Structures are given as C-alpha cells and as structure tokens.
Amino acid sequence: DAGVIQSPRHEVTEMGQEVTLRCKPISGHNSLFWYRQTMMRGLELLIYFNNNVPIDDSGMPEDRFSAKMPNASFSTLKIQPSEPRDSAVYFCASSLPGLAGEVQYFGAGTRLSVL
Amino acid sequence: SQQGEEDPQALSIQEGENATMNCSYKTSINNLQWYRQNSGRGLVHLILIRSNEREKHSGRLRVTLDTSKKSSSLLITASRAADTASYFCATDAGEGNNRLAFGKGNQVVVIP
Numbered sequence: 001d002a003g004v005i006q007s008p009r010h011e012v013t014e015m016g017q018e019v020t021l022r023c024k025p026i027s028g029h030n031s032l033f034w035y036r037q038t039m040m041r042g043l044e045l046l047i048y049f050n051n052n053v054p055i056d057d058s059g060m061p062e063d064r065f066s067a068k069m070p071n072a073s074f075s076t077l078k079i080q081p082s083e084p085r086d087s088a089v090y091f092c093a094s095s096l097p098g099l100a101g102e103v104q105y106f107g108a109g110t111r112l113s114v115l
Numbered sequence: 116s117q118q119g120e121e122d123p124q125a126l127s128i129q130e131g132e133n134a135t136m137n138c139s140y141k142t143s144i145n146n147l148q149w150y151r152q153n154s155g156r157g158l159v160h161l162i163l164i165r166s167n168e169r170e171k172h173s174g175r176l177r178v179t180l181d182t183s184k185k186s187s188s189l190l191i192t193a194s195r196a197a198d199t200a201s202y203f204c205a206t207d208a209g210e211g212n213n214r215l216a217f218g219k220g221n222q223v224v225v226i227p
Contacts, residue, residue, distance in 0.1 A: 004157075031213045042219045043203070044157075045166045056214065091157055100145035101207025106157030 006092050011012035015114050018080040021110045024073055025094030034067055035091040082114045093094050125222040134191040136221045138204035145207045149189050152201045194225045
C-alpha cells in the first residue's frame with residue numbers, strides 16, 4: 001500500500017483565498033483524522049471521521065474550516081476564507097476501526113502558507 | 116485535549132549514547148503509543164504498549180509503562196544520527212473511541 005497520500009505538499013496562497021487540502025487514506029482504514037501542527041500549539045486534532053461520518057469536530061477552529069469525506073477513499077479539508085494565522089502543516093492520518101486508540105498512519109502533510 | 120506531556124522537551128546526545136524520554140498522562144488509558152517525526156515529515160508509529168503491560172521492546176527501543184504513576188518512558192539505546200527527530204507520546208484517553216491525544220513532543224538531537 002502507498003500509505004496515506006496528501007496533496008498538495010505545499011500551498012502558498014493569499015489571505016482571503018479558498019484553500020482545499022486533500023487526503024487519501026490507506027485502503028481498509030475506517031477512521032480518518034485531520035491534524036494541524038504549529039510551533040506554538042503543537043499537534044492539534046481538528047476533526048475525525050469513522051466510516052465517512054464526522055464523529056468529533058470540536059477541534060475545528062471556526063466556521064471558516066470545513067471537512068468532508070464523501071467516500072472511504074477521499075477526504076478534503078477546506079479553509080474559506082484563509083487567513084495568515086492558518087499557516088501551518090496539516091496532516092491527515094488513518095487507522096483501522098477500534099475503540100481504544102488504534103495505531104495511526106500519517107501522510108507527509110501539507111505545508112500551508114497564507115500571505 | 117492534549118494529554119501526554121513529554122519530559123524533557125529537548126535532548127542533545129552523542130552518537131552511541133542512550134536517550135531517555137518520559138511522558139505523563141492524566142486519565143485512565145487502554146494503551147500508550149510513541150511516534151517519531153523527522154523534520155518535514157509526518158509522524159511514524161514506533162511502538163504501542165497496552166495498559167496491562169509494563170515493558171516492551173522493539174529493536175533498540177524500550178518502553179515502560181507505570182499506570183499507577185500515569186507515566187511512560189522511551190529509551191533509545193546506542194543512538195545514531197538517524198535517530199535525530201521529535202518523539203511524541205499519545206494515549207487513547209480511555210474515552211471508548213479511536214482518537215489519540217498527543218503530547219507536545221520531545222526534540223532529540225544525536226551528534227555524530
């Protein structure tokens with residue numbers, strides 16, 4: 001398996017623009033997680049899905065952020081409009097289903113810079 | 116919420132030395148995991164230890180878990196320059212779901 005695939009790897013955009021980050025989880029993994037990592041705040045869980053259904057989106061900073069998982073092999077994280085403080089590395093991770101914190105497999109991340 | 120807290124935050128050692136990191140957590144857990152992150156990369160799972168286990172080995176890694184003290188340690192023996200990375204502990208927080216709570220990370224620099 002190719003692992004978790006994220007695109008793009010790097011994104012540079014101007015404030016106010018819409019940004020869409022994409023993730024393809026490992027086949028057979030029913031749980032998908034979106035994280036944001038910054039120096040100041042560390043690794044933050046934004047939202048996670050089980051069987052394509054959002055379970056917990058309490059980490060989504062505000063209404064400018066939205067995430068979808070239309071099928072088991074694809075998820076998007078959208079920021080509209082983007083702001084400079086959204087600059088961070090965004091990771092997607094997937095895992096097998098479970099009730100006790102299964103091992104998560106991370107993508108390489110998308111480094112977002114909002115100017 | 117972040118539950119794991121690693122200690123120390125940064126460690127610089129010579130190649131060949133051992134590196135030890137600690138992690139504390141607050142609530143009951145089912146398991147505790149350690150991950151490594153190389154610069155510019157995603158996190159990579161290293162080892163998982165269940166709440167009924169006290170020690171686990173994987174290659175040059177040794178993990179201990181003390182549920183009475185709510186703490187864990189990661190020991191890397193005979194360190195190599197390639198071990199230079201950030202190391203994170205993560206717990207399941209015992210919430211009966213699949214999310215993990217990650218600590219802030221522990222930067223380890225191995226000097227050749």
